[in-house]
Amino acid sequence: MLGWFLRGASSRIRTTRYPHEGDSSTGITPGRPVATQFSHSRAADTAATACPTGAITAHEHSAEVDLSRCVHCMACSRGEAAMKWQNDFNWASLSGPQALKTTQPFKKSLHIRLVDSGSCDAVIQEIKQLAKPYYNMHRLGFFITPTPRHADVLMITGPVTSHMRLALKKTYDAMPRPKWVIAVGNCAISGCVFAPSFMAASAVSSVIPVDVQVPGCPPPPLAILHGLLVLTGRAPAMQPTTPPVTEVAS
Amino acid sequence: MNQQTHHADDKMLVAMREELGNRVSGILESESGLLLSAVCRVDALPDVVAWVVEQRKYRFATLVVQALPSGDQLDYWFFKPDNGPWIKLSIRLAGDAREVPSVSGLLHAIDWHERQAEDLFGMVFTGHPKLGDFVLHEEWPEGVNPMRPEFDALKPMVEKEVDPQWRPEKILHTPGAFVMPIGPVYSDYAESAQFFLETVGEDVVRMVPRFFFKYRGVEKLAEGRSIKDVLLMVERFSGTSAVAHATAFCRAVESIGRISIPPRAEALRLIASELERIRHHFGLLSDICHSTGMxxxxxxxxxxxxxxxxxxxxxxxxxxxxxxxxxxxxxRDFSQSELTFLIAGITGLGHDAQQLYERLQFTSSFLDRFEGVGIVPKANAQRLGLVGPVARASGFNTDLRIHAPYGFYRCCPPEAEALESEGDGYARIRVLFAEVFSSVQLINKAAANLPVGAVSIPMDAVSAGEALGCAEAPKGGAFHYVRIDGPGRVARLQMTTPSFTNWHGFHLAAENFAFQDFPIMMASFGLSIAESDR
Structure with missing residues (x-):
């Protein structure tokens, strides 16, 4: 066991400096297409039709992106009418117009209960990454708890299958107030490729109220972390309509 | 199937004709000689299946039920490791007939397939010991079968909630015996599923699992959609094995379209699959170490x-x-420098994994928790047709990359199958590490022998047809049945996933154990619920 102790003590720190500094490591995000201006409207139409989930809409010369439907298939990044691609991760947004009434005590200690309502295992894996060395959300005061009784935040993945609906509601009801809900991943936000259907509701928000949405398929760990920071008022939310700040070519 | 054109096993064709007599009819050999299909008489099904499985030593791949306008059709697919053509036995039912004799008594691997078909298609398998709520739980109205063509996939079902008080039938009737429910919302990051542990206090006598809380009906949603749309779902229903499932699905589609993809694409698919396997196994091994507090x-x-x-x-x-x-x-294509970059990264990771493995092998507090825990004897693994690392840890050779090689694995197979014999948790860990090392080698080998040329050929119109595509996913063999009707529309998709196959055998390991071993057994099996529930 001493060997393991020495091994642990001698390993260098890998944890990201985010949110104190930006993280520009490569491979931490699949990136996303952003609103793109084309020289003629036909190109914008081509980009829109290339999208298999209808996340891109063409308005004359420009093509806009609905990130909550984008599945990062990268079909729009290829060909002549290629959308601009941006490798960022600050994707979380508040779902209601009202500002969150987050109270001071939760800023440094927020307990999260995760409910998988029919997601794939990749998004669970990305949430797990948050507690692992590279992201280590504990340093920011975020903790996963196994019981809803101790939870302040309900983190939900998946399109809410009909078998999970009651379990989700009961978990939500079992949480003490004040409580918040984060919908993680596009299937939780819009159902995306799996809903609406006979088994799945179209979104978590049709079952319980959602405060923060983290789009992505699956959202990378830093996007989920950004969601938690947005919830506690420690980072600005992404404004869905604002044009991107920096642009990185595909 | 693959498009390889080696010669068919004529003996099998002749044997089928001679030994099965009038129990089967319309025996056909596919053009490539890799598939023998036959129509089986309904009442003769148990005999014929017994002949295929017991005498001819074939293994069960999948059961595909289809509701066709002429009546229901059930296809039983079998394959033989290392040689012989695949076999497809069809049962054709006329009109509204739904009754088929159950073969789960002689072929245990088919048990869950029959239960699934009963729930989703309303098939009646006479003689099956346990039909009833399986995919659909007790809240679902009897007689409504979502996979039937008249059922509307997009219309939400009646809003009726599941019964949280549901319990399996108890078999323990001693004072103090009780059933401990776990799930569907439990643990820190667990996927949603329910486990009932029947116990008398400390020792758990048996475990009854309940799945399909995450059933999204992917196979129903696929019907009538374009190949491109279905591929999105196939990749995303179980994201940690996306490459494997996409490969199996695309192989089926390519087989229907009768095209061979360029060799460079095959090689790059191999590299992507092995990269996925390495990353996936790291995830499992992390859970394994975590479950023992290491x-x-x-x-x-x-x-x-x-x-x-x-x-x-x-x-x-x-x-x-x-x-x-x-x-x-x-x-997309990859340049030589991109491949060199990948190989440098992968080699480094393989080296790190090797060091870690050596350390773990000498950590007795870690080994004590896995040795002799959750044992699956080889006979049981064989009987239930288990696949993947779980089966290989029991000494049951199932690697499709070796025994039914496809794509670039034909020229570049893994050097040896990672076989162990104990079937316990530690054997499964050794298999996972061995596969990581062999995947690193495979990537190196494939990159060194990378063919030049195009990486895709256009597939515009895929004509009507059916095919079974297979791939060795990180968790084991995956079989995707695809039927295409009309211009590029998927008429039927059936995904037989390794998690679905292996969860069926999980109860074998989870018998007579102590409570604290449950998370360890779950971690060492390393199965996905998303992949099983679809």
Whole structure:
């Protein structure tokens, strides 16, 4: 066991400096297409039709992106009418117009209960990454708890299958107030490729109220972390309509 | 199937004709000689299946039920490791007939397939010991079968909630015996499923699982959609094995379209699959270390997993390699420098894994928790047709890359199958490590022998047809049955996933154990619920 102790003590720190500094490591995000201006409207139409989930809409010369439907298939990044691609991760947004009434005590200690309502295992894996060395959300005061009784935040993945609906509601009801809900991943936000259907509701928000949405398929760990920071008022939310700040070519 | 044109096993064709007599009719050999199909008389099914499985030593691949306008059809697919053509036995029912004799008594691997078909299609398997709520739970109205053509996939079902008080039938009737329910919402990061542990206090006598809380009906949603749309779902229903499932699906589609993809695409698919396997196994090994509270090794593997994820994104754009596999090849080519970069990263990770493995092998407190825990004897693994690392840990050879090689695995197979014999938790860990090392080798080998040329050929119109595509997913063999009707529309998709196959055998390991071993057994099996529930 001493060997393991020495091994642990001698390993260098890998944890990201985010949110104190930006993280520009490569491979931490699949990136996303952003609103793109084309020289003629036909190109914008081509980009829109290339999208298999209808996340891109063409308005004359420009093509806009609905990130909550984008599945990062990268079909729009290829060909002549290629959308601009941006490798960022600050994707979380508040779902209601009202500002969150987050109270001071939760800023440094927020307990999260995760409910998988029919997601794939990749998004669970990305949430797990948050507690692992590279992201280590504990340093920011975020903790996963196994019981809803101790939870302040309900983190939900998946399109809410009909078998999970009651379990989700009961978990939500079992949480003490004040409580918040984060919908993680596009299937939780819009159902995306799996809903609406006979088994799945179209979104978590049709079952319980959602405060923060983290789009992505699956959202990378830093996007989920950004969601938690947005919830506690420690980072600005992404404004869905604002044009991107920096642009990185595909 | 693959498009390889080696010669068929004529003996099998002759044997089928001579030995099965009038029990089967319309025996056909496919053009490539790799598939024998026959129509089986309904009442003779148990005999014929027994002949195929017991005398001819074939293995069960999948059962595909289809509701066709002429009546229901059930296709039983079998394959023989290392030689012989695949076999498809069809049962054709006329009109509204739904009754078929159950064969789960002689072929246990088919048990859950029959239960699934009963729930989703309303088939009646006479003689099956346990039909009833399986995919659909007790809230679902009897007689409504979602996979039937008249059922509307997009219309939400009646809003009736599940019964949280549901319990399996108790078999323990001693004073103090009780059933401990776990789930569907439990543990820190667990996927949704329910387990009932029947116990008398400390020792758990047996475990009854309940799945399909995450049933999204992917196979129903696929009906009538375009190949492109279905591929999105196939990649995303179980994201940690996206490349494998996309490969199996695309192989089926390519087989229907009668095209062979360029060799360079095959080789790059192999590299992507093995990269996925390495990253996937790191995830499992991290869970395994975590389940015993080994924080330092767990963190070590977590770092490797994240590095593999970053490597995937740097190499192909997506951390889980979505959007890479496409019918006709792959979506982008890779330059030599990109491959060199990948190999450097992978070799480094393999080296780190090797060091960690050596340390773990000498950590007695870790080994004590796995040795002799959750044993699956080889006979049981064989009887239930288990697949993947779980089966290999029991000494049951199931690697499709070796025994039914497809794509670039034909020229570049893994050097040896990672076989162990004990079938316990520690054997499964050894198999996982051995597969990581062999995947590193495979990537190196494939990159060194990378053919030149195009990486995809256009597949515009796929004509009508059916095919079974297979791939060795990180968790084991995956079989995707695809039927296409009309212009590029999927008429039927059936995904037989390794998690579905192996969860069926989980109860074998989870018998007469202590409570504290349950998380360890779950971790060492390393199965996905998303992949099983679809």
């Amino acid at each position: 924080i330092v090794p767990s963190a070590d593997i977590d770092i490797m997993e994240e590095e593999a994820l970053r490597l995937s994104a740097q190499w192909a754009g997506h951390r889980y390699l979505y959007g890479l596999i496409t019918p006709g090849g792959i979506t």
